[in-house]
Structures are given as structure tokens and as C-alpha cells.
Amino acid sequence: MRVLITALLLLFTPLALGQGLGQPGTPTFTATPVQDFLPVEEAYQLEVEVLDDGRLRLYWQIADSYYLYQHAFKFKANNGTQTLTPQFPPALERTDEYFGDVSVYYQQADIPLTASPPLSEGSVLAVTFQGCADAGLCYPPRTQYFTLDLASAGAREIERPGSKTPTASRKAGAANADLGSLPYMLLLAFLGGTILNLMPCVFPILSLKVLSFARSSDHDRHLQSWVYTAGVVVSFVAVAAVLIGLQQAGKAVGWGFQLQSPGFVVALAYLFLAMALSLSGLVHLGGSLMNAGSGLANRSGPAGSFFTGVLAVVVASPCTAPFMGTALGFAVTQPPLVGLSVFAALGLGMAAPLLLFSYSGAARALMPRPGPWMETLKQFLAFPLYAAAIWLLWVAGRQTGVNTMAAVLAGALALAMALWLWSLGGWKRGLAVACALLAISLGSWRGLDENGSHASTLADSHVAWSEQRLADLRKAGNPVFVDVTADWCITCIANERAVLLTDSMQAAFAEHGVVYMVADWTNYDADIAEFISRHGRTGIPLYLMYSANTASGPLILPQILTADTVLEALESVSVKKKGIAAIVPTNQGHL
Structure with a gap:
């Protein structure tokens, strides 16, 4: 269905x-406590050091689950009068939702700079960078300014030349509202x-x-x-x-x-x-x-x-x-x-x-x-709405049960009759009102219990989500993909049918030893709501790829999936390609 x-x-x-x-x-x-995104100065902490050979060393300490774009780095000294040549260390390749195929740095970025001609005492260095959080927030490009102190082989952060706003004031303001x-x-x-x-x-x-x-x-x-x-x-x-x-x-x-x-x-x-x-x-x-x-x-x-x-x-x-x-x-x-x-x-x-x-x-x-043609097009546009009504009636049935779904279908019939009788005018409008009341009564039947009989049988290779089950699987050495979905989520259904639940993609999950876990939010579930909020989200779909390393956070995939995106994520956490036997759980129940 x-x-x-x-x-x-x-x-x-x-x-x-x-x-x-x-x-x-x-x-x-x-x-519940939402994802608290760090201020940009805490997510990416930059230190500048002057090396013995005259080069500069720029070292970023990057917070967990945050990253920096390699292509976004820009370096300028003394208003561009000197040439700076960076030596970028190896970076992680990924497909980004905004910039396509990019190179990014997690945990740290250590970049030496060679200046031509060499920088002198008091030179002003401008460093621009941009990063994002895995949980879904991308910061605008940020520029920091430093003046070199060759005697101490370091640099002191200064305000942007011409700026009159103290750094401390800017940071205090950022804690309240990030207007930038x-x-x-x-x-x-x-x-x-x-x-x-x-x-x-x-x-x-x-x-x-x-x-x-x-x-x-x-x-x-x-x-x-x-x-x-x-x-x-x-x-x-x-x-x-x-x-x-x-x-x-x-x-x-x-x-x-x-x-x-x-x-x-x-x-x-x-x-x-x-x-x-x-x-x-x-x-x-x-x-x-x-x-x-x-x-x-x-x-x-x-x-x-x-x-x-x-x-x-x-x-x-x-x-x-x-x-x-x-x-x-x-x-x-x-x-x-x-x-x-x-x-x-x-x-x-x-x-x-x-x-x-x-x-x-x-x-x-x-x-x-x-x-x-306008009347023909108008009539054609009715069919997407009929399809949407069918889908919503199906969702109601999944949330509650087949008896309620049947009652609602009868209510839809009564509603159609009410509209038809009303259009005839006269005394028939009294019957129309009675039919409309019947439709409302059937639609609000007592069987509409939000804790109804919704039960979705999982595929044999899938498991139902729970915090404990997720932790146990990872401790046992299994990478896990969590699909937070709902029957009323159009984007979820489209992603599943076009990408996630295709035979080829399910085979890829098995090949890489990744457990497919489903968190069904069709009906309200406080535990799932808290789980979603912990990852800084306001809704679904939510797709999380966990490695077997319990110390690392999940990779958060885009809302609109492609096969390449999912395959790349599978490659990043695969255990079978490393020769590690995965524990493939059996389905132990229903959602």
C-alpha cells in the first residue's frame, strides 16, 4: 500500500x-534541550605561531562534529602587499550539500604559510575561513586579524583595522543573537x-x-x-x-x-x-x-x-x-x-x-x-488532490487501525454527498447539513486514539530504534544507519522508495556491514522527539550514519537523498571492507 x-x-x-x-x-x-550550536570562536579556535625558518603556522582546534572547508581558507598580509603560500595537509573528501565535492578538516587543521617577502615585526595577517556543524548549521565566512610579534614567535589577535567594536563585546552579543x-x-x-x-x-x-x-x-x-x-x-x-x-x-x-x-x-x-x-x-x-x-x-x-x-x-x-x-x-x-x-x-x-x-x-x-483549456487543466489538477486525500486516509489508518480508516472513508462519502446536496439548494441544504455532521462524527470517532494500533512490521534485515539498542549495536562493533521516518512524511517516503529501500541499496548496507535501524515517528513518541532534538532538528526526515566507534558522533545526511550520498556514507563507516565481521541482528519486533 x-x-x-x-x-x-x-x-x-x-x-x-x-x-x-x-x-x-x-x-x-x-x-527538551535543543542542540546548542557553539559560537564560531569556540567551534574553531585559531592560534598563530612564527616558526624558526620564518614561516607561519596556523593551527585550528576544531570542536567535535564541526569541520572547516579547505577551499574557504584565504590569507592576506599587510593588505595584500605580500604573497602567502599555504601548504594544506591531507583532508577528508566528501560531497557537500552546498559546495559539491569538497575537502574538509575535522578535529584540527595545521597549515604552514610561506610569505614572500618574509613578514616583519608588526605585520598584520588576515585569515578567513568557513565551517559547518554536522548537526545542520553552517557559519558565514569569518575573518580574524593578527599582528606578528617576532620576539615571542607568536601573534596577537587584534580588531579589524578601522573597527571600534571590542572583541569581548562582539562575543557577548553572539551568545544572545547571532545577527551576523x-x-x-x-x-x-x-x-x-x-x-x-x-x-x-x-x-x-x-x-x-x-x-x-x-x-x-x-x-x-x-x-x-x-x-x-x-x-x-x-x-x-x-x-x-x-x-x-x-x-x-x-x-x-x-x-x-x-x-x-x-x-x-x-x-x-x-x-x-x-x-x-x-x-x-x-x-x-x-x-x-x-x-x-x-x-x-x-x-x-x-x-x-x-x-x-x-x-x-x-x-x-x-x-x-x-x-x-x-x-x-x-x-x-x-x-x-x-x-x-x-x-x-x-x-x-x-x-x-x-x-x-x-x-x-x-x-x-x-x-x-x-x-x-483552462477548465481542462483545472479538472486535471483535481487528481493530485484526490491522491493526497487517499494518502492521508491511509496515514490515519496506519495511526489508528483499519476500523477507524473505514469509518473515515464512510465520512468522506458523507462529506461528498453533503457538498452535492448543498449545491442543489433549497430544502436539500438541510440534508446537506445532516450529512456534514455525520462526516464530522465519523471523522472524530472514538477510535481516533493517538496511541492507536499503528504497527509496522520491519523487514528481516531492519531493527526497531531504541537508544539502548543503538548503543548495544555500536558496542558490539556494528556501524548503524538510523532512519527517522513517518508515514505522513512525503519526503521520507520518496527517499525510501527511490533510494533507501531499493534492492541495490539494501544489498550495499549488507555488504558494508551496516545495520539499518528505523525510528517510526508516525505517532508521537517522546523518546524519538528527544532524539531528534538532540541532533538540532525541527522535524523529519533525519538520517544518521553511526560508525562502530562509540566515541565519534554520527554523520548527518541530507534530507533529500541520492544513491551516491548514501553509498559514500556507507564507505566511510564500513566494517566489512576492513575485514571485521559484523554482527547482523535479526528483527525483534514491531514499531
């Missing part, structure tokens, strides 16, 4: 997930929001909004696009405020947390069904073509545009996009106002394509002239 659901959803997805896109996973809003990184994180959030438009649930809504522009005046297009933008941004900020409020109240929650409630899943399925029936022309919820989806969103004018923006955010909740993870990971380590600004940037990114389209005559010129 899961394969069928995936096929239905991805059939209509304009973006093929897993085709070379990648980013660190999405960090978690939680009341904010522009970079806002950009990542903006890009992540833009990509959300390509997800299968959101794309039909965006397409219908674009269709409405074909027959609108310039003034109407501009007004509606800005009001739609306001709806999207306000909704994202509201979601952030709820997450922060729940965090303060002691609840461990993350992006998409509402989908762990079967009641919300059922309500979303009903919404998708109503939208799809409207697009198919079987029921008529309102007079506006593009605003199909709900009573408010179907209203014409600014109100309809605003609530269409709200609707777009609601239906985007099962999705995560590249670039979102790093930005949200930064947001959870900052004061609330900074965190809210990151969510606002996410909303602006999501609204940006439509806003641009409303002003771009060249983009609109690519559209065919208004005609019957």
Missing part, C-alpha cells in the same frame, strides 16, 4: 525528489520556501492562482498577489508562534507535528477531497476559479487571496524542502524575534514565485490565451 501511495503522490509531483538536491535535515522545536549569520539564514529560508511550491499538495493551488491571472487586470493581479503573500507570511509566523508556545509549555514538537494527530490528518483529507470535488466540477463551492479549496478561499477578491495563502501553508505541512533545515536549525538557537523572522522569510520565499508572476509580463506571455 505504501508503494501505491508513493506512486500516486509522486505521479503528479513536478519536482522529482532525490535528483541531486540536498541539505541538512530540518532541526526540531522542542522543550541572520542574512545568510534568511536567504536559505527564502530558497526553501520557494521550493515548497513544487511539492504535490501545494502545486495545484499555485497553478490555479496563476490561471486566475489570465483574465485579471494589472491592478487586480498585483493586489491579489500581495494579499496572498500576506496570508502565507502570516500563517508561517503563526505556526512558528505556536511551536514556540508549545516549546515553552514543555511539549516536544517539530515541523509537521500536527500530522501526528489523527484528527488533524482526517480533517486535512476531508479538505483535499472537497477541493478536488470542486475542481472536478462535481460540486461548486464558490464562483472563483482559482480560489477553490474551502469556503473562505473560494471567496473572490482580497479575502479569497488571503485565505488561499493560508490554505497553501496548511497543505504544505507534510513537506520539507531543501535549504529549510539549516535555516530552521539556526532559528531554534536564537531569540524568538530572530526565529520568527526566519519563518517570515520562509513564507516570503513560498509567495515569491506567484508575486513575481503577477508582475512579469514575459512570464504571463508564455501562457496560452484564455480558453477551454
Whole structure:
């Protein structure tokens, strides 16, 4: 069934997930202690030494699970009047989510510099470097300045020439709010929001909004696009405020947390069904073509545009996009106002394509002239929504049980009848109300227990996650791959079917002696929530590759996987290639 659901959803997805896109996973809003990212000056501690032969030695002590990019090093002396030649030591090769194939340094970087002509007493050295944390935060490039003291064979850190801000003040400020990184994180959030438009649930809504522009005046297009933008941004900020409020109240929650409630899943399925029936022309919820989806969103004018923006955010909740993870990971380590600004940037990114389209005559010129094709396209766009409704009903069944799923299907039938009767008008609307109440009753049936009968049988070569089991396996000499997933996570399902659960990839896990461990977060689990938060995440998917060395932390893989990414991670922890026999556990139960 899961394969069928995936096929239905991805059939209509304009973006093929897993085709070379990648980013660190999405960090978690939680009341348990979140990943505390170190200030950049603590993550990368630099010392400068003058050697006997006149060369300089630059030595970085790098915190555990942090690394520096080799290509990002830049060295300048006396405003570039002297040439500095570095001698880079061997580095670890990896495929990075931002820069592609790169060389990086973990633990330490020891780089000698040769100056031509030799540096003199009091020379000013500028050193630029950039690094990231495995847990998903990348720092902007950092430059430190030193003045050489040849008598002591060392160097003293100084302020940037012309700067009047004391170093101590800068460090104190960084402990509260890292405003220097904010522009970079806002950009990542903006890009992540833009990509959300390509997800299968959101794309039909965006397409219908674009269709409405074909027959609108310039003034109407501009007004509606800005009001739609306001709806999207306000909704994202509201979601952030709820997450922060729940965090303060002691609840461990993350992006998409509402989908762990079967009641919300059922309500979303009903919404998708109503939208799809409207697009198919079987029921008529309102007079506006593009605003199909709900009573408010179907209203014409600014109100309809605003609530269409709200609707777009609601239906985007099962999705995560590249670039979102790093930005949200930064947001959870900052004061609330900074965190809210990151969510606002996410909303602006999501609204940006439509806003641009409303002003771009060249983009609109690519559209065919208004005609019957618009009605045909509108009806076609109903089918991704039918597929999404089927998937959500399946998720509800997995969370609770087949009896509840059957009740919800009956509720969906009652909802469809209610919409049809309402469109007939007159006394039949009384029957429509009765059918709608029946649908609500069936959808909220007592069987919707969040601790329901969800039970997923694992493959023979997979094991269920637990902290103790993970520790035991590593102590026994087994590298472990942890897949934190959920049935309501579209990205998770796409990664599993396209990469992780293919026969060739499962054979690669066995070949390298890596145990495949599954942490299923379809229903809320406080232990899994704490585990996610410990790695600085706000949601799933989360993929962790642990070596057998219990002293080392995990390698965190991108949210959008490719086969090459996973194979490279397997190579880095493989035990069989080293001639060590791995202990392959048998499946001992269900999730």
C-alpha cells in the first residue's frame, strides 16, 4: 500500500525528489534541550605561531562534529602587499550539500604559510575561513586579524583595522543573537520556501492562482498577489508562534507535528477531497476559479487571496524542502524575534514565485490565451488532490487501525454527498447539513486514539530504534544507519522508495556491514522527539550514519537523498571492507 501511495503522490509531483538536491535535515522545536550550536570562536579556535625558518603556522582546534572547508581558507598580509603560500595537509573528501565535492578538516587543521617577502615585526595577517556543524548549521565566512610579534614567535589577535567594536563585546552579543549569520539564514529560508511550491499538495493551488491571472487586470493581479503573500507570511509566523508556545509549555514538537494527530490528518483529507470535488466540477463551492479549496478561499477578491495563502501553508505541512533545515536549525538557537523572522522569510520565499508572476509580463506571455483549456487543466489538477486525500486516509489508518480508516472513508462519502446536496439548494441544504455532521462524527470517532494500533512490521534485515539498542549495536562493533521516518512524511517516503529501500541499496548496507535501524515517528513518541532534538532538528526526515566507534558522533545526511550520498556514507563507516565481521541482528519486533 505504501508503494501505491508513493506512486500516486509522486505521479503528479513536478519536482522529482532525490535528483541531486540536498541539505541538512530540518532541526526540531522542542522543550527538551535543543542542540546548542557553539559560537564560531569556540567551534574553531585559531592560534598563530612564527616558526624558526620564518614561516607561519596556523593551527585550528576544531570542536567535535564541526569541520572547516579547505577551499574557504584565504590569507592576506599587510593588505595584500605580500604573497602567502599555504601548504594544506591531507583532508577528508566528501560531497557537500552546498559546495559539491569538497575537502574538509575535522578535529584540527595545521597549515604552514610561506610569505614572500618574509613578514616583519608588526605585520598584520588576515585569515578567513568557513565551517559547518554536522548537526545542520553552517557559519558565514569569518575573518580574524593578527599582528606578528617576532620576539615571542607568536601573534596577537587584534580588531579589524578601522573597527571600534571590542572583541569581548562582539562575543557577548553572539551568545544572545547571532545577527551576523541572520542574512545568510534568511536567504536559505527564502530558497526553501520557494521550493515548497513544487511539492504535490501545494502545486495545484499555485497553478490555479496563476490561471486566475489570465483574465485579471494589472491592478487586480498585483493586489491579489500581495494579499496572498500576506496570508502565507502570516500563517508561517503563526505556526512558528505556536511551536514556540508549545516549546515553552514543555511539549516536544517539530515541523509537521500536527500530522501526528489523527484528527488533524482526517480533517486535512476531508479538505483535499472537497477541493478536488470542486475542481472536478462535481460540486461548486464558490464562483472563483482559482480560489477553490474551502469556503473562505473560494471567496473572490482580497479575502479569497488571503485565505488561499493560508490554505497553501496548511497543505504544505507534510513537506520539507531543501535549504529549510539549516535555516530552521539556526532559528531554534536564537531569540524568538530572530526565529520568527526566519519563518517570515520562509513564507516570503513560498509567495515569491506567484508575486513575481503577477508582475512579469514575459512570464504571463508564455501562457496560452484564455480558453477551454483552462477548465481542462483545472479538472486535471483535481487528481493530485484526490491522491493526497487517499494518502492521508491511509496515514490515519496506519495511526489508528483499519476500523477507524473505514469509518473515515464512510465520512468522506458523507462529506461528498453533503457538498452535492448543498449545491442543489433549497430544502436539500438541510440534508446537506445532516450529512456534514455525520462526516464530522465519523471523522472524530472514538477510535481516533493517538496511541492507536499503528504497527509496522520491519523487514528481516531492519531493527526497531531504541537508544539502548543503538548503543548495544555500536558496542558490539556494528556501524548503524538510523532512519527517522513517518508515514505522513512525503519526503521520507520518496527517499525510501527511490533510494533507501531499493534492492541495490539494501544489498550495499549488507555488504558494508551496516545495520539499518528505523525510528517510526508516525505517532508521537517522546523518546524519538528527544532524539531528534538532540541532533538540532525541527522535524523529519533525519538520517544518521553511526560508525562502530562509540566515541565519534554520527554523520548527518541530507534530507533529500541520492544513491551516491548514501553509498559514500556507507564507505566511510564500513566494517566489512576492513575485514571485521559484523554482527547482523535479526528483527525483534514491531514499531
